[in-house]
Amino acid sequence: MAIDNQTVKKVAFLSRLRVEDEKIESAKDEFNKILQWIDELNELNTDNVEPLISVNEQTLRLREDEITAGNNKDEILQNAPMEEFDYFAVPKVVE
Amino acid sequence: MKDITKLTVAQALSGLKKKEFSATELTEAYIDNIEQNTKVNAFVTKSFEIAKQQASEADKRYASGNSLPLDGIPLGIKDLFCTKNIRTTACSKILGEFIPPYESTVTNNLLQDGAVFLGKLNMDEFAMGGSNETSCFGPVVNPWSKDKDLVPGGSSGGSAAAVSAHLCAASTGTDTGGSIREPAAFCGCTGIKPTYGRCSRYGIIAFASSLDQAGPIAQDVRDCAVLLKSMAGFDAKDSTSYDTPVPDYESFLEQDINGMVVGIPKEYRLDGMNKEIVAYWDKAAEILKSGGAKVKEISLPHTKYALAAYYVLAPAEASSNLARYDGIRFGNRKNGNSLDELYINTRTEGFGNEVKRRIMIGTYVLSAGYYDAYYLKAQKVRRLIHDDFMNAFKECDVILTPTSPITAFPIGDEKMLQNPINMYLNDVFTVSVNLAGLPALSLPIGLSAEGLPYGMQIIGKPFDEQTIFKAAYKLEQDTGFERI
Numbered sequence: 001m002a003i004d005n006q007t008v009k010k011v012a013f014l015s016r017l018r019v020e021d022e023k024i025e026s027a028k029d030e031f032n033k034i035l036q037w038i039d040e041l042n043e044l045n046t047d048n049v050e051p052l053i054s055v056n057e058q059t060l061r062l063r064e065d066e067i068t069a070g071n072n073k074d075e076i077l078q079n080a081p082m083e084e085f086d087y088f089a090v091p092k093v094v095e
Numbered sequence: 096m097k098d099i100t101k102l103t104v105a106q107a108l109s110g111l112k113k114k115e116f117s118a119t120e121l122t123e124a125y126i127d128n129i130e131q132n133t134k135v136n137a138f139v140t141k142s143f144e145i146a147k148q149q150a151s152e153a154d155k156r157y158a159s160g161n162s163l164p165l166d167g168i169p170l171g172i173k174d175l176f177c178t179k180n181i182r183t184t185a186c187s188k189i190l191g192e193f194i195p196p197y198e199s200t201v202t203n204n205l206l207q208d209g210a211v212f213l214g215k216l217n218m219d220e221f222a223m224g225g226s227n228e229t230s231c232f233g234p235v236v237n238p239w240s241k242d243k244d245l246v247p248g249g250s251s252g253g254s255a256a257a258v259s260a261h262l263c264a265a266s267t268g269t270d271t272g273g274s275i276r277e278p279a280a281f282c283g284c285t286g287i288k289p290t291y292g293r294c295s296r297y298g299i300i301a302f303a304s305s306l307d308q309a310g311p312i313a314q315d316v317r318d319c320a321v322l323l324k325s326m327a328g329f330d331a332k333d334s335t336s337y338d339t340p341v342p343d344y345e346s347f348l349e350q351d352i353n354g355m356v357v358g359i360p361k362e363y364r365l366d367g368m369n370k371e372i373v374a375y376w377d378k379a380a381e382i383l384k385s386g387g388a389k390v391k392e393i394s395l396p397h398t399k400y401a402l403a404a405y406y407v408l409a410p411a412e413a414s415s416n417l418a419r420y421d422g423i424r425f426g427n428r429k430n431g432n433s434l435d436e437l438y439i440n441t442r443t444e445g446f447g448n449e450v451k452r453r454i455m456i457g458t459y460v461l462s463a464g465y466y467d468a469y470y471l472k473a474q475k476v477r478r479l480i481h482d483d484f485m486n487a488f489k490e491c492d493v494i495l496t497p498t499s500p501i502t503a504f505p506i507g508d509e510k511m512l513q514n515p516i517n518m519y520l521n522d523v524f525t526v527s528v529n530l531a532g533l534p535a536l537s538l539p540i541g542l543s544a545e546g547l548p549y550g551m552q553i554i555g556k557p558f559d560e561q562t563i564f565k566a567a568y569k570l571e572q573d574t575g576f577e578r579i
Binding site: 013016038042054078080088091 | 191193194196197291292305331334335337338397399400403404406407414421422423424425426427428430431432433434435437438439440442443446451452454455456458459462469471472473474475476477478479481514515516530531532557
């Protein structure tokens with residue numbers, strides 16, 4: 001399946017990345033090279049094959065529903081690029 | 096006194112116990128090496144003051160006779176492990192000056208055993224790469240380089256180069272598709288990726304969560320056994336961590352390999368494969384045979400599809416894991432007029448090209464309309480690859496293969512940069528192991544005509560690292576590889 005410039009733009013937006021207009025063409029070519037290579041998977045018949053999501057065969061453990069961490073506001077905010085009044089600050093979202 | 100930085104971890108522990116030198120002297124000797132040998136570019140953050148403090152505490156414990164299993168051993172830590180109060184960047188601009196307020200479980204285990212941390216090691220950005228050239232701190236130079244500067248392999252390139260150049264006694268690495276084993280092979284080191292679930296992933300910056308595993312890179316097999324024992328173990332903070340005891344790996348090293356069945360996968364004999372590596376592969380099989388092992392041809396029929404499946408699954412998981420880098424809660428932020436613009440500016444400036452490429456591939460294969468054709472298909476192929484190994488292990492105990500089809504190549508190599516697939520093809524012998532969640536070790540087997548190390552890989556059954564160590568130790572003893 002080959003993709004077009006429009007799809008490159010769409011995928012870039014979904015990824016929240018910018019691809020400059022002059023680079024769309026080369027990004028598309030590179031994308032298509034990789035997809036063409038990946039397409040060899042279609043040589044295989046996988047009709048009755050169960051997908052493998054994780055090799056971990058354990059069932060997930062349960063634990064007591066109790067607080068194991070918390071009360072560390074300062075540590076959480078320590079790496080914030082911008083904070084105000086003990087909150088993470090972002091540009092105005094609601095117009 | 097002879098150069099104490101050339102000692103293995105096991106030798107250094109013995110010297111410390113006999114009071115031949117102190118942990119402070121050992122730490123200062125490594126600091127000297129790091130300060131003198133800046134060309135390698137292995138350390139991206141140095142934590143010398145913390146290291147000296149840790150060494151002095153180790154010395155106190157030695158003096159009181161209550162030393163810990165790794166007391167006073169100076170290590171380098173891959174910059175993918177969160178280390179409390181020590182800058183952690185994954186070698187990406189997007190994390191900026193991120194200082195973790197917590198310690199990863201694996202590094203915490205090492206600290207609890209008395210290890211000394213010299214600093215953080217260079218790597219491919221977010222562990223995505225096979226040459227350490229995608230790091231925002233610039234490439235690492237392989238200490239084995241001759242006239243041209245060579246790559247150390249990746250993604251744990253700094254970890255392997257630092258051990259090889261004696262800038263630390265051993266290091267930590269992580270391996271998603273070969274990121275411990277390939278650099279270990281390129282730099283003449285030994286490294287093991289344990290079974291998925293053996294080491295906790297808590298506090299390790301995630302790349303592809305169903306494939307990532309931590310492990311040691313060291314000078315020899317014994318050191319890997321000693322370090323893995325300390326790093327591994329159940330951790331309630333990682334839901335994929337296995338609640339099963341960690342064996343004393345070192346106690347298996349000298350055990351007899353008589354009767355062990357070694358499988359040689361016929362599909363790994365690639366057309367036009369380098370003759371040197373084929374000769375070393377045969378030699379390794381002969382050595383194991385001389386120890387009483389039986390060597391048997393086996394088949395892993397879906398090998399051909401492993402790389403393509405990996406390069407769907409790993410980017411898919413990465414695109415999801417890396418969605419958290421949005422400039423809101425940590426790392427660098429580039430403002431914009433709207434929230435979307437802020438995200439786009441932050442991520443476009445913060446991520447390097449290879450990371451962007453993988454995020455976009457991953458986003459595409461997970462997007463509506465393509466999910467079944469790519470992602471689901473790759474997960475089904477992953478099942479076939481996993482089952483290949485399980486069937487093979489019905490008739491053998493370990494599998495012997497080369498680690499990489501090539502030796503270290505020059506930094507900025509045209510062919511590798513021209514087409515990303517050329518770089519991906521170097522992982523041909525390592526990615527299947529991650530897809531199947533198996534343990535595998537790489538050790539040096541000999542040099543090429545140009546004098547560069549080749550690695551040999553031993554793959555084991557799930558949670559059977561001990562059998563790998565037995566075979567690797569025998570191979571190491573009879574190979575007589577000379578380190579630099």
